[in-house]
Amino acid sequence: xxxxxxxxxxxxxxxxxxxxxxxxxxxxxxxxxxxxxxxxxxxxxxxxxxxxxxxxxxxxxxxxxxxxxxxxxxxxxxxxxxxxxxxxxxxxxxxxxxxxxxxxxxxxxxxxxxxxxxx
Numbered sequence: 001x002x003x004x005x006x007x008x009x010x011x012x013x014x015x016x017x018x019x020x021x022x023x024x025x026x027x028x029x030x031x032x033x034x035x036x037x038x039x040x041x042x043x044x045x046x047x048x049x050x051x052x053x054x055x056x057x058x059x060x061x062x063x064x065x066x067x068x069x070x071x072x073x074x075x076x077x078x079x080x081x082x083x084x085x086x087x088x089x090x091x092x093x094x095x096x097x098x099x100x101x102x103x104x105x106x107x108x109x110x111x112x113x114x115x116x117x118x119x
Contacts, residue, residue, distance in 0.1 A: 029105035034079040036089055038071050041115040045075030050092035051112075053079055060088040060097060093118055 054060040090097040094114035
């Protein structure tokens, strides 16, 4: 009887260990998400405004963007699967710009307040 108890206990312990999730490096999140809301100085959301994303200020000024999107009906644009670095952002019709650090596994929210229209 004691042998059967020891064998069953060992089997249950082994089964529990096998069913636990692993902590392998493949489970780590390596990208981040950035949400940019574009508003004017009166607090109006800018819907349909094109937002550009660059990896440096020099690239932003030179027009070398890694991606671009248009704001939705909430004045927001969502950039997904971003490598964790500093990103610079700008809009199509305004001179104002900003920068933000993106972190892995975190959804960053920023608001770009624009008040300088392009000439």
